[in-house]
Amino acid sequence: MRRVSKLSQVAVAVASLALAASACGKTSDEASKDDGKDKGSAGSSKYEGKGIGLAYDIGGKGDQSFNDAAYAGYSKARKEFKIGGVDMEPGDGESSADKVQRLEQLARQGYDPVVGVGFVYAPAVQAAAEKYPDTTFGIIDDNTVKADNVVDLVFHEEQGSYLAGVAAAKVTKVKHVGFVGGVDIPLIHKFEAGFVQGVKSVDPKIEIEKRYLTEKPEEGGFSSPDKGQNAASGQIEAGADVIYHAAGLSGQGVIQEAGSQKKWAIGVDSDQYKQKALAKYKDYILGSATKDVGGAVYDLTKSVVEGKPMKGEQRYDLKSGRVGFADSNPKYTAMKDVVAAVEKAKEDIISGKVKVKIAP
Template sequence: MRRITRIATVGIASAALALSATACGGKKSSDASSSPSESGQKSAAIAYDIGGRGDQSFNDAAYAGLKKAETDLKVKTAEAEPTDGEGEADKVQRLTELARKGNNPVIGVGFAYAPAIKKVAPKFPNTTFGIIDDTSVTGPNIANLVFNEEQGSYLAGVAAAKASKTGTVGFIGGVEVPLIKKFEAGFTQGVKDTNPNAKVLSAYLTQPPNFDGFAKPDLGKAAALGQLDAGGADVVYAAAGLAGSGAIEAASSKGKWAIGVDSDQYNQAGLAKYKDSILTSVTKDVEDSVFNLIKSVEDGKPTTGEIRYGLDKDGVGLADSNPKYKEMADVVAAVEKAKADIIAKKITVKTAP
């Protein structure tokens, strides 16, 4: 899906933000840093990851948090979409423009924003910058919103192993980076701890610096079909953003199970035609992480540093929206036991395969 760069204020018709203020004789970033929301209007912004809003997954979860803040906190909100093949300079410009216009906080959705936030945040010391899924960039005005993805993925592995009839399940990662390898590690461990004889097929759609594996559903569909047909898998778990929707489509076409990621994908409108094949989803409470950061700024006590969400705080989990999942008593019982054991630290989940 090809997207156009846009910076738009949610729910306000006339809200397009002007680009390239410096080039047009505006203030330098450092000059604008001390006066967020000069108009007196509260405002918060997010800059989307690859795939943009509408991915039915990671970005949409972040948008839900922004929308909740707009409704509950009465703040104005802005969004900025990525472009195909963009580089670090594009992200720097995007974050700079959002901060210059007085948005606070400004949240980068995804680890790809780390280099840009490292450059932009020091220029706007009175603006809080949030980054989701990254701890590599730190600073007095940076909040690192991170999750124990491996814990939720372990539960998915338990569910997959219990639901599988062939004893073979599949994992599909969007791009082979450390973050996605956490998903793979947890999933594989959960499968093997539940059924030591089970086989886990693993595949990555692209290698960095090619990040198409997070954006192209056709790649996810092809990989899933390979695992389902040639590999004999009957459950496929994809941690691949928008590309994961292709894996869900493939599983549905074969009458097999898919496991969603980041959002409860059973309830995503764009996946409604495949929902009966979505056994469960590994959820990350990206929505509340975004909302909580915005609220901390609005309360005058901006949260910074590492803010971690795990099973113990329901920051990650496994969705049970599909009635068919709830009917699988043995699956549910095994998942609940695994969850309790992880929280009690009886099980330590690996973060690398």
């Protein structure tokens, strides 16, 4: 399900970067067309970088979820600060060395910050940051990379997932819901833990189907809509009438299957009700447990442009507004008791009355 982008028409320096990157990924067709003339025009004399370097996670741009959220922040920052940028796709079956090469090329070309979208970039960020100490690197969903020029952008995913669980428990008509995780790893366990706790807070007797698509990221758990569709089909057949996914691009299959069978689906990361690729099924997207990956990318870029780069771990939660539950579907907002229950749960988490688990 990989979408391979065409090389954009960029300035010579960026074109050289794209050609050199042929062994370790492709630049997006949305890469900057005017990086050269944008250089340094960020409204701050302190900024001397070429713009943002963004390296996508598994599933790539167009996943309608995690990667697209990062792209939204990248685009907003480029527009607001009038800077250039290059966003790059991962290659099929690439190695850690490929990721290192990609990040080092971005830093060498003068992009600052350079952001690895996803925990899989941890070793690459560690290596590239050591080689380019004057460049600020960001990594999303990982807090293991420790260096003066590395910012760990992490989220309390379990909090948004708790709200998703409350919503699911309030709308199920059969006291039976489902969770589909992309890959069986600690990060996705946080989504499951929050969801299950949220469901049980409403009704401990509700039955919960659980399914992980793969054991390892490279097996397609985050990039295979067909796997998501099959998992959702099985959970619906087992009796679930609401399914929450934390599966990246694979989640499209979950939403499509739930929608086609007129069951509720709950999206993740981005507000999936608004995604064009899922428009056919949006009436059945109850809401989405969001984490503002785009906002984190924007925050990091702003700090670099203003000459005061972030440092260390930046953790976002419900209180910060970078984690939440999207309520774009009018059918959801019309269910006043559901909305009230979710809002009450949000208040309880922010106040500390409710502590959300991070492991099942």
